[in-house]
Amino acid sequence: MQSMRRRVRLAPSLVVVSLAVLGLAGSLAGCQRKEAEVQAPELPVQTVSGFLEIAGVLDRRGEQGAVFEVSPETGDLVAFVFDPKSALGQRLLSQCVQNMPCLVEGVRARPLDSQAPATKVLGELGFSVSPSAWLGMIDAGDARVESALEEPEMQVKTRFGVVAVQEGDSSVVLNGQTVLSPQEESVRIVRNAPVGAEDVLLLQSGSGTACPALFQVLAVSAQGVQVSPKFGSCSDRVFAVVEDKPNMAPKLSIRMLGFAGPFEPEEEQRKAAQKLVEFVYQQGSLTRDGKPVTSQ
Known part of the structure; x- marks a missing residue:
C-alpha cells in the first residue's frame, strides 16, 4: 500500500x-x-x-x-x-x-x-x-x-495526465477535458493509487451531520476514464487500501464505518459505528458484498 x-x-x-x-x-x-x-x-x-x-x-x-x-x-x-x-x-x-x-x-x-x-x-x-x-x-x-485517507487535494498527477477539481463548480477534468459534470457539493481527491493498469482516484463529497461523506471512484487508464455512482454509508471514517494478491486481479478496497444519523437513538448510532461497510473496485466494477453498486 x-x-x-x-x-x-x-x-x-x-x-x-x-x-x-x-x-x-x-x-x-x-x-x-x-x-x-x-x-x-x-x-x-x-x-x-x-x-x-x-x-x-x-x-x-x-x-x-x-x-x-x-x-x-x-x-x-x-x-x-x-x-x-x-x-x-x-x-x-x-x-x-x-x-x-x-x-x-x-x-x-x-x-x-x-x-x-x-x-x-x-x-x-x-x-x-x-x-x-x-x-x-x-x-x-x-x-x-480514525480515517486514514490522504490529505484532500484539488489536483493530482496520474500516469495518464493531470486530474483536477475545478474551483467554483467542483467539476472534474482530465488534461483539461471534463470527466465529471459540476457538483452541488464540494469535491476533493482523498486517494490516488495505481491499481494494475489503472490509476484509481477516490473522490469525497458531502458535508453536515446528516451525511458527512459520500464517495465516487474515478479510474483513469490508457482506454479512458470511468466514474462510479456515488456510494458510501455516510461515515467519513474511511480506509482505502490496494490489495494485490498472486493470481488475482488487483483491487481497491474502500472500508468505512456504518452510520446512523444524529436524530437516531444513541444506541443505534453506537451499533452502526461498530459495523464495517466495504466497497470494492476491481477492473471497472464497483461492488458491495459482491453486488454491483448503483446510483443512490
Missing part, C-alpha cells in the same frame, strides 16, 4: 495483523532475547498517535492477540502481545473495529522472550511479518477508529 498522508501528527503507528483470518505464509522469527530480559522493568508509558489497522486479533484458539508498532522512521516492527479475554483486550476490541485504522494512546509494555508461551502460540501461525522484538502489553489508554 502506498504511504498515506496522515491527518494526525506523525508518530509510531500500530497495526493489528490478522491472526485468525489471514493465515499468511512465512515464518515469524521474533527477536532472540536472553531469559533475563523477561524480568526487565516495565517500559515508561508512551503515547501513540498513529494508526492501528485491525485485521483480526485472535489466534485460532482465541487465546492471544498482537499489535504491531511500525516505526515511520525505521520501518521496524515491534509486536505488542495482549490477551483478548482480559479487560485491556476487551476494551481494545470494543473501541476499535476489525479491518479499520484505530488510534490508541498511552501504551505500556515490557519485553518478552521469543520463547515465552504467548509468543510461541503466535509464532505457530506463521504470518508474513517478522517483529524485531516482542513486548507484553500491560495497559493502554483510549482507542478510537
Whole structure:
C-alpha cells in the first residue's frame, strides 16, 4: 500500500495483523532475547498517535492477540502481545473495529522472550511479518477508529495526465477535458493509487451531520476514464487500501464505518459505528458484498 498522508501528527503507528483470518505464509522469527530480559522493568508509558489497522486479533484458539508498532522512521516492527479475554483486550476490541485504522494512546509494555508461551502460540501461525522484538502489553489508554485517507487535494498527477477539481463548480477534468459534470457539493481527491493498469482516484463529497461523506471512484487508464455512482454509508471514517494478491486481479478496497444519523437513538448510532461497510473496485466494477453498486 502506498504511504498515506496522515491527518494526525506523525508518530509510531500500530497495526493489528490478522491472526485468525489471514493465515499468511512465512515464518515469524521474533527477536532472540536472553531469559533475563523477561524480568526487565516495565517500559515508561508512551503515547501513540498513529494508526492501528485491525485485521483480526485472535489466534485460532482465541487465546492471544498482537499489535504491531511500525516505526515511520525505521520501518521496524515491534509486536505488542495482549490477551483478548482480559479487560485491556476487551476494551481494545470494543473501541476499535476489525479491518479499520484505530488510534490508541498511552501504551505500556515490557519485553518478552521469543520463547515465552504467548509468543510461541503466535509464532505457530506463521504470518508474513517478522517483529524485531516482542513486548507484553500491560495497559493502554483510549482507542478510537480514525480515517486514514490522504490529505484532500484539488489536483493530482496520474500516469495518464493531470486530474483536477475545478474551483467554483467542483467539476472534474482530465488534461483539461471534463470527466465529471459540476457538483452541488464540494469535491476533493482523498486517494490516488495505481491499481494494475489503472490509476484509481477516490473522490469525497458531502458535508453536515446528516451525511458527512459520500464517495465516487474515478479510474483513469490508457482506454479512458470511468466514474462510479456515488456510494458510501455516510461515515467519513474511511480506509482505502490496494490489495494485490498472486493470481488475482488487483483491487481497491474502500472500508468505512456504518452510520446512523444524529436524530437516531444513541444506541443505534453506537451499533452502526461498530459495523464495517466495504466497497470494492476491481477492473471497472464497483461492488458491495459482491453486488454491483448503483446510483443512490
